[in-house]
Amino acid sequence: MENAIDRLIREASRIILGKEHTVRLAIACLLARGHLLVEDLPGVGKTTLAHLLAQLLGLHYQRIQFTSDLLPADIIGNSVYDREEGSFSFHPGPVFSQLVLADEINRATPKAQSALLEAMEEQQVTVDGTSYPLPTPFFVIATQNPAHQIGTFPLPESQLDRFLMRLQLGYPDARSERLLLAGEDRRELLRQVEPCLDLQQLQALQAQVNKVHVADAILDYCQELLSFSRSSPRFNHGLSPRAGLALLRSAKAWALLSGRFQLIPEDVQAVLPATVGHRLHSSSDTGTDEGAALARFLLESVAIT
């Protein structure tokens, strides 16, 4: 099983160069059954990452390109009158797949956004009073452009909360960029990628995440982090219990990825910026990239005992 994980990471790193940590986080997010939000400038490889993950996990996936004129029906599907049958029949939308890639989610209107986010929350879609369950596993990888880009509808805090992690890719370092420029076409490479896991293996891994041992000392540490975020004047408001659960779940997946069956403080620290970065807000508005700075502040302020 560990071999599968190692292979997964190795394969991914072959395509996304110099971003091993981010790729591992993305895999951890999926193993923890969480939805992933990738936020960065256009052209740094958000979509490539999403494609890659879908292919590596061997999941059936569809891509929805979010635009400002996207309608909820374009996502969840609609009922069409069938003349031969003499009745309406439901034509499922692209959301009915194991992995949905919601590209540039913040370019659509809030109405279209919430259609997807409701599907994420409920694990089902309701059209004309009939509920249609979504397949399992059901992952959403959404990408979005930074909020200050023109023509975006930023996701409200409550909807950001539905994503287990928010990742930022950032520019590659010089060596990776050199390799990228000199190497083969990424699309070509993507096409060649073979799935590393089948569905059973994925589900077995997800089940193992839940079994990772969490000692009292780790729970103490998590509680210290939560309570510090609630009492420190640096934060506008503290982390919610849901954020705490997300933190623990991601840390367990991270531990499993590292081949450990017990949680250590480093696991929590590794996933904390990605899991709480989009849930923290500074009390004084300092502008961009505050999530990462706040997460670092939080980590450095709470001692491990």
Add this chain to the structure above:
Amino acid sequence: MAPAARMPLSRVQQYTLLALLTLTALPHLLNVEIRVSLLFLLLAGYRFVAVGRGRLLPGKLILFLITMGALGNVLLLYPILFGKDAGVALLVSMLALKLMEMRVKRDVHILVFIGYFMLITQFLYREDTWLVVYALMMVIALTATLIESNRIHPSAHPLGALKVSLWMLAQSLPLMIMLFIFFPRFSSPLWNLVEQKHSAVTGVTGNISPGSISRLSRSSAVAFRVDFTQQIPPPSQRYWRGPVFSSSDGKNWEADEADELPAGVIKGLNPPIIYSVTLEPTPGRWLYALELPVEIPADAQLRSDYQLLRNTPIRRRIRYDVSSVTDYQTGTLSEEVRTKSLLLPPGISPRMLDLVDSWQQRNGSDSDVVLRALDYFREQPFFYTLYPPPLGESPADQFLFETRRGFCEHYATSFTLLMRIAGIPARMVGGYQGGQVNPLGNYLIVRQSDAHAWSEVWLQGRGWQRVDPTVAVAPERIEQAIDPTLINDVIGAPVLFNLEEGTLYSVLKKLRWGVDALNASWHRWVLGYSKERQLYLMQLLHLGALHGQKLAFAMIAATGLSLLLLTLTLLYRVRSKPDPVYSTYLDFCRRVQRFRGVVRMAHEGPLDFAERVTSKFPELHASVAAITGLYIAIRYGRQDSKSNRRRLKRMIRSFHG
């Protein structure tokens, strides 16, 4: 965002502060000159209108002019800015002016602290129980305002801050009690300021004329309260001796304060009664004590006529301890006193001489004459009334033979005169008689309505003996007190004693007892905690060596020590006992620091730390990895066992870099 101190105030905050500070200043508005009070009310009222209308607030120049005006106002009223009245007037004016400046959060802090100061200064005027309760309420409310203003967001529940404030006050109680008990007391009050105006003080004076005591009897004001260590003596023994009147001009009787001869020996015939008296301000220097006092307070003298005189006037409430014997024998009579006690004033009528003559014709001793005189009062139609008819030039004669209606002073003066005519040394004693026992506090309240006058005669072989002619006329006067609230205002109306008690009346009476018991405890335990009592308490606690400066240092040391202890316990609670495995691991971290100079950061996990150490010192890889691995297995894994803990300890102890 503006700094917190510059945050503008919300309307609610402004209204709350205005209301609270006006309430805080309210008792003072009665203390200062009316012009200062009016200025305060005017400015506070204007500020009230200006809430939410910022442009109504005066600018710097106008504010400066108003300030000058207010200062001038105070200066005109108190030309030399000295003393509490001037100071308080200035404080009230300045508070009013500060209200005009109330704009931002910083002003809340200043105003609340002025409010605290304001509350303290009110005790320069009075020390009543109600004021304490009022001040406490204001302190809680002001503190709540301060707490609320320091929050970033308003608290969820409007009473949340009030709860915190109340809790803080409760927490400060132990410190307050400690400071109260141990703070060095001064023999005179620290600020000798709480003095009542002489005109307002009522009580028995050194001058008695017909009608002076009956006037007092209409007042229900408390004269003094008495706590007995043992049982309270019966009413017939409760004669509270005050001034002694020896000389008279026929109408008025004067007490002798100038004669400084000390008292002769008093032979007590029963064990002394020990008690302490809380005396309200009185017009003279007399300390009231049961007849006759044997042990007296240090700052008083017992004169030859057994007047107990304090060295200084009694302008504020005092408390003193006395013991008395109710059955006594005084010694021989000096020639000087005998002469003084036989002196007859002008205005002795032949009828009086004849009356005394008729008693003396039947042979008998002096005491027989006394008994015959009392019989005379009993048998003739004398009436006891609070509203006696007015008397002319020779009041004694007129009273004895014509009007025959009078109050205790009429009986006492005429009896004393009759005794002197008979050649028996006699004088008149003023004071109080009786008093009511408060069933809720088990102490005695003596009111002005208990003021009384009686006679004293000197008999061979027995010394001075008390004779109360009023008993002969109205024995119930001695058994039961007069209730001044029930005196019928009709001139000459006879005094009613046994009253029907309605339900409402009894409830009201109980309420009055309750309030008085509360007041008495306040006076006894708080205001009455004097230097002497403190010394006594210190001796009880075997700390008698601590007094004055030493006590002050001891108090500072004790307070400092308890604060230190409190800090340590709080620190200990915050850093609750570290996990034993973790402290073992900390030992490892210290060793790494000592041997290799690598310091583990507080937020650094064990693996990260191990990696950092081994990246610098690859030769340590094996030992560091083994220790870290075991630590993680114990602390974060499922391998916590005694043997593993021991193994970890052993490994760390043998780690020498």
